[in-house]
Amino acid sequence: MSVSVRDVAARAGVSVGTVSNVLNRPERVSGTTVDRVRDAIRELGFVRNDAARQLRAGRSQSIGLVILDVGNPFFTELARGAEERAAALGLAVLLGNSGEDPAREARYLDLFEEQRVRGVLISSVGEVTEQLERLRNRGTATVFVDRRAGDLPFSSVSVDDVAGGRLAAQHLIEQGRRRIAFVGGPRDLHQVRDRLAGARSAVEAAPGCMLEVIETESLTVRQGSLAGAAIAARDAADRPDAVFAANDLLAVGVLQAAAQAEGLRVPDELAIIGYDDIAFAASTVTPLSSVRQPSHLIGQTGVEILVREAEEPDTPREQIEFQPELVPRASTGA
Structure with a gap:
């Protein structure tokens, strides 16, 4: 059986209005009365119906x-x-x-x-x-x-994810990378589209550089691992020499796949950068470069x-x- 405000008022020896004030405006009630009402609430196990109160208040x-x-x-x-x-x-x-x-x-x-x-x-x-x-x-x-x-x-x-994508690609280019793969998806996500657009603008401004897009189904470690395994399975001459992952979870997956592959050392053969700078990005086996968001x-x-x-x-x-x-x-x- 549920306990009502009237039950609390009867136990505390006060009016229903006083109980209401203790629940909503305790500064209007004397300290001793507040204590008496709160003791009654604890003894009876009263839980107020906040949904009903909100409906009455309208917010x-x-x-x-x-x-x-x-x-x-x-x-x-x-x-x-x-x-x-x-x-x-x-x-x-x-x-x-x-x-x-x-x-x-x-x-x-x-x-x-x-x-x-x-x-x-x-x-x-x-x-x-x-x-x-x-x-x-x-x-x-x-x-x-x-x-x-x-x-x-x-x-x-x-x-500004366009600026962030540009930062990531420019960093890879400055590290001497020329065949960059963007790993991310689905592309109907605004964040993915903007980060790709930024990376594309940086690559187009750098002579001799190329950008490949490897679309993923989602932004997860598993999807990154699948993309990384596909990259590792290619002939060395056909692989990208850098990956910009649309977020850090994808980047961690690519990093894991590279660690399991033979002859694909990070960063020697494959540089990897992620996005978000999540808490454990700095703690991966090879600390992960990233683009930080606040x-x-x-x-x-x-x-x-x-x-x-x-x-x-x-x-x-x-x-x-x-x-x-x-x-x-x-x-x-x-």
């Missing part, structure tokens, strides 16, 4: 976060940044992992709309403009993270913009774009 104390891959440490750190900033503002983060599946992403957006969250942060995989506009029209702020909103009427917090800061900044827009819906939209940073290590011979 939630939570925000939704939809990310591409919860198994990717980049998104883990982004979520940690969002949670820390949200907690400081008295909010909670509800996490949804789309798994790079547009249908699952759409279901999370529907769920967050039903839950009447205060706002939604999203690193999208599908076409979500219509859903996000519906959310905003109902008073739910929405902000893109890890991708630029561009011409869409939303705020965003991202990194993942924690992206999450924090996204929450700050989201809360501001939730409180002031007419505030101008913002598109904040951080600059990436090259982190050279042993995998490129740096």
